[in-house]
Amino acid sequence: MNTLKTYLCALLCVGLMAGQAQAHGFKLGALRIDHPYATPSENDTGHVFFRRLTNEGTRADRLVEASTPIAQQVVMQRQNPHDETAPISPVAHIDLPPHGEVAFRHDSPEGYVLMLQGLSSPLKVGDRFTVTLRFAHAGTRQVEVWVQQPRPNTSSHSH
DSSP, X not given: OHHHHHHHHHHHHHHHHHHHHHOOEEEETTEEEEEEXXXXXXXXXXXXXXXXXXXXXXXXXXXXXXXXXXXXXXXEEEEOTTOSSXXXXXXXXXXXXXXXXXXXXXXXXXXXEEEEEEESSOOOTTOEEEEEEEETXXXXXXXXXXXXXOOSOOTTOOO
């Protein structure tokens, strides 16, 4: 019986650790940055996404800058699939409405993306790197980004 209890306890611990290995998030005041991730790249350009970028506060904020030591430049972009002349366009900032969430996913046809230009080397599955995000009101937060294979639409998935 003790062997069974030990086995079940070990199985539960492994399951909990596996869930934590796949999900990571960061807070900055009322802002929640859930699971920053990048997709593998084949050249010197990469993309960073978030499972969720949420403003849980009562005051609007905006993402005004992003930087990383692994790229020469980070460009904030809006995906516009309905605009044939400019399906992706750079933006000066990204508004985060109070009690709102902003689409920032690889499987979302609309929303935002951080484009990494001038990567020091292509992004490979398993790589990790930091991105510094600067918000107009909340301040600055460094987040760890994990490079992973894109999954099919997981918008109903939550942590």
